[in-house]
Amino acid sequence: MNTKVQLIAPLDSDTDLNIYYVRDQFGRTWNTVASDAKQAKDNITHGEDVLTYKLYTTAKMGESLPEYDFKNLILGMMEEMNLQDTYEYEEVIGWDREDVFQFFRESSLRPCNTLIEIHKFLHKRGVWK
DSSP, X not given: OOOEEEEEEESOTTSSOEEEEEEOTXXXXXXXXXXXXXXXXXXXXXXOOSSEEETTOOSSTTOOOOOOOHHHHHHHHHHHTTOTTSHHHHHHHTOOHHHHHHHHHHSSOOGXXXXXXXXXXXXXXXXXX
16 A cells, blocks of 8 residues: 555644645554655654644543444445445455455455545635635
């Protein structure tokens, strides 16, 4: 998986710093502050600090990470397309966590890109300038 950098918004109008989302080669999404995309990419190699952190990590030590129900996400998408009467829908109902993980590893759907793609879409629509 390639590292991907997405400009989100300027941090402050008085500086040249911007807020970036960076998806690393392991699929983790980071939020960082940098002056350009190269610096944002370099920031995540040094781990978490004041201006760089993994999104959705917990604030308290020992607290478990949030779990996402991607199986129901897939089923919900299929229901929206009226595909609940298909063989594939019945098969997805029987999937366990490993099956869902393997599906996303091999499919073109990447949950780790969701935030980056949403912000890219919003930026294109002019929500963030």
